[in-house]
Amino acid sequence: MNDMRPTPSLIGWRALVVHQPHPNVDALLTQFERIGVAASHYWPEITDLPDLDRFNVVLIDADMGYDDQFPWKPGEAPIPVIALIGSEAPGRVSWAMRQGADAQMLKPIGSAGLYSALVAAAHGFAHRQALTAEIASLRSRLENRELLAEATAILMVRDNISAKAAFQKLRLTAMAERVTLEVMAARLVETINDMRTAL
Amino acid sequence: MGNSIPIGLLFSRSGPYWAPGQQGFYGALAAIEAVNASGEYPFELVAHDADPEGNTGRYAGLCRDMIRRTGLRHVVGCTTSWSRKEVIPVVEKADALLWYPCVYEGFEASENVVYIAASPNQHLLPLLDYVVPRFGRNAFLTGSNYIWGWEMNRIAREVLHHSGGSVLGERYVPIGDVEIHHIVAEIKAKKPDFILNNLIGPSSYAFLKTYHELGLADPSFASAVRPVLSCNLYEGEGSLLGEAIAGHFTVSCYFQSLRTPANQAFLNAVAGQPGTEQVTSFFAQSYTSVFMIANAIRQAGTDAITEVLAQAKAHPFSAPFGKSIVDARTNHVLMPAHIGRARADGGFDVVFEAGGAIEPDPFLTRSRLGIPGGEALPSAKAPHLRVVQ
Secondary structure (H helix, E strand, O other), rough: OOOOOOOOOOOOOOEEEOOOOOHHHHHHHHOOOOOOOOEEOOOOOOOOOOOOHHEEEEEOOOOOOOHOOOOOOOOOOOOOOOEEEEOOOOOHHHHHOOOOOEEEEEOOOOOOOOOHHHHOOOOHHHHHHHHHHHHHHHHHHHOOOOOOOHHHHHHHHOOOOOOHHHHHHHHHHHHHOOOHHHHHHHHHHHHHHHHHHHH | OOEEEEEEEEEEOOOHHHHHHHHHHHHHHHHHHHHHOOOOOOEEEEEEOOOOOOOOHHHHHHHHHHOOOOOOOOEEEEOOOHHHHHHHHHHHHHHOOOEOOOOOOOOOHHHHHHHEOOHHHHHHHHHHHHHHHHHOOOOEEEEEEOOOHHHHHHHHHHHHHHOOOEEEEEEEEOOOOOHHHHHHHHHHHHHOOEEEEEHHHHHHHHHHHHHHHHHHHHHHOOOOOOOOOOOOHHHHHHHHHHHHHHHEEEEEEEOOOOOHHHHHHHHHHHHOOOOOOOOOHHHHHOOOHHHHHHHHHHHEEEEEEEHHHHHHOOOOOEHHHHHHHOOOOOOOOOOOOEEEEEEEOEEEEEOOOOOEEEOOOEEEOOOOOOOOOOOOOOOOOOOOOOOOO
């Protein structure tokens, strides 16, 4: 069990239910009350809702929902999203997925299902956030690949050393200066370019 | 409302966990007799019982049959969580109520179940609150390989994590497995401050006996130094274990040795009934369930579940474990958490007697998981031992 992901803590959570008024909403709010999570109900648009950042999760209506309801672009909700699906028409399910639904619940809403949806959404959202950050970091490293090659080449020519030694030198200098490899490479390339311009 | 009201009793009185099942069955039966003999109710309760023999697959069918056959609306029963999960769809569909009288791991709240059942903020958290400041924050977790052990150890891990403690090891064995020397060997090597034992039945007994042998050989593993904590160890089991269990801790809403007037009255009332040689919380909770049903039917004037549930949520009741009420939000009852230390004769000394009942928090969204550091907490300030009445 040691490899289990930590359980998301729902202590102090607030939920936003964006769904047309319906007995399903009442059932959902009852489940929220049992679980001990505060929930607020809004319909239809939450674009002018103040203090959106006080909410930890949003539940959206896959049947009647539309893009302009939300103050974010489809798929870019800053909090976990749970889709409440009634009609399993492919168009509606696709719409919910486009919103970035991390979990879903099928209507009619009964006396269970919300807790696991909250846990799944919290895990899904955290995973999505981590992937987005990792992709950004990888992309930035990819973009800096040319820069590193150029800086390494400069050192090879300037100091008459091997590629391996040049890269090692770049790395040690970056460590000594307490900057990233990319920043160090950029400085080196910039200095050489300045010298070229000066000549 | 007719003069006789059918009540279903669905306990496994045979099979692998017959002992707690039998306690639950006899507790309900004793209460039905007491209700009928009292002359205080304008109806007679009639018991209809079925024994699923510990076979999870039989619960739903037997429950459905008894509802169809007799039209009953109220079932007292189930011991394990697996069996309860089987019965819930049946009572939800048939518009009946299950009164579940056993300690369990929480994370559930069905509208068709009344939980006369402590969930972790009413057992594990108060037990850790008591033990951690006295013995330390580094634990070894063990359990039988199913949901009770997994969930209890997961919660303990979170509590310790939030308390600056650590989990030195976590081991599971299949239900019924008694080959547990490797666990004791690991405990010997890792020297935890305490061991949380979520093993059940024969595995738990084998573990306690082997650990006791270690304590005899090396006094630094005696129960007074590195105790074993259990949340599901009861009077009858203690007498099987003798010296091996002495000094270890357990937690329960009810101990036979509670010196309260409510418990004395209860023990006097049931004296001589079957199952009362040693009375466990399974018996007491089941007994309570039947009285809750009878009182709520009397107040509602019907056995229809909506009305009965509304009455059960509106009126406090007296139980062998004290005054309580059904929490309107969660359908769980408020319960005290007493800490018991086992004696060599199989009984328990109540070393911490809760001053009042704890509100249920089955999803642990209202409980603080961390235990403050420093000296042993004065009992009045122990966070989960809140007095609510």
